[in-house]
Amino acid sequence: MGVLSLPVPMRLPVPMDTGGEEGGWHTPSLEDFDFVGGFGGPDWVNKPFVQAVLAAVIVIVLWLLASRKLRTVPSKRQFMNEYFYNFIRNGVALDALGAHDFRRYLPYLLGLFSFIWVNNLMGLFPLLMFPTFSNIGYAWGLVALTYIIYNVAGVARHGMKYFKNMLLPEGVPPALWIVIIPIEFLSNFVIRPLTLGLRLFGNLLAGHLVVLVFVTGGAYLLFESEGIVNRLAGGASLVFSFAIFALELLVSSLQAYIFTVLTAQYVASSLAEDH
Template identity: 40%
Template sequence: MNPALRIPAEFVAPSVEDAHLPPLFTVGTFEVGKHSLLILLSVVLIAGFFMYVVRRRALVPSKGQYLGEMGYGFVRNHLGRDIIGEKEFRPYIPLLFTFFFFILVNNLFGSIPVLQLPTFSHPGTAYVFAAIAYFVWVFVGIKRHGFGGFFVKMTMPPDVPKVLYIVLIPLEFLSNMIIRPVTHALRVFATMFAGHMAIMVAAGFTAYLATGVGGALGIGGSVFGVILGLFIYFLEVLIQILQAYIFTLLFAVYVQGSLQEGH
């Protein structure tokens, strides 16, 4: 058969298994892989950076101190004070700070060569953080309003004809107590996983075309693939930052709603 007429091998798109590699080793029944190591690395990086920049607090801050203070001020003022309120926000700053910077760093791992894995593309990480947020805002609401008062606040909107509560109570319970924490986690997980897979597909397909499959047309297509891949890459960086902000912002909104007095 004429080599020029041979049908090229099919492009095989990356799979979920390619995105989440097998464990590197196990400790008892606990599997330790790249995902686990990156989470530990993020803790070291975040703690190390902020401990370093506050070790010598100068009146005229260094670049590192300025960056650290700016990051802390952003979380404190825009996600704490402006959302939760001037009188109530201070106890929640440590958790807001942890949520924002932990999610941010772990998301950005997906855009760093060699690392190239946003750990929140794994559902377990996202749902653990959503569970923490869920239990905190429920606890805050019960502490402020009591169990019955919090339940009424979550399931019985004010200024509604009482007959409609027959329908609204189960719907509001489902929306606020079940769907809310699920979507809180799903939002960050789905965007990180989809973005990571999109970059993998674009890179794989570009490499496939660059091998000369399809002749000059295939090589030309690989150039377009590089441009598309770069566009997806920078879009993903933007989404990684936004998702850290949105997750933390929603938690602040939930806490503010729990603290707010009922009508």
């Protein structure tokens, strides 16, 4: 399977067969995110799909369990659940949407953060080792859902005036409409969803590639190459990979938070009376 023999259905960088000459090492690239084999059935039933379904089940079950047997004096489990709930409720939904609107969108924001976070953490578990949103199609799926929600919210609040609010800020003189309207259209209806998806996808993909570089490169230097310097460098690379994993844990949590905060802000912008 590769120098690490990890049980993951993706191609890891391996020593190259050079016809009897000294072996080499494939630098990790996008090809390492291709899948070897599958789960049977249609082609779309692959590892990201299984992880996304698994994450959805985990999130639903955990929050259903969290809502049962609540006590005035919380247990440790209830305390942790309430901490995460209040983190999204007070730190994201209430701050962005205000006391009047936050309750309506809190379930989506809480589920969104939980779903992204669980999927991102899957990139750090040895039996999985693949962040779901490093497959850009799943990032676009969340972006499409958020895009629909904040636009529908705006239309429901303002009717067709919503599009005027989004395309023409208050107080712009008519002479500038020909310039402002295309800019606002690109900003609110194109760039917003584009950057929202690319930010999530790019950070998860890049982070996993960095992990592959340090782990597979270090393992190759340590076990396949010759020379004490190479072996020391390989060992140092493997040790340093633990710091990279810790950084990935931070990035995974941060990207879930950023996506959720931006979603709340976009909804708040759609609900606002003017821009």
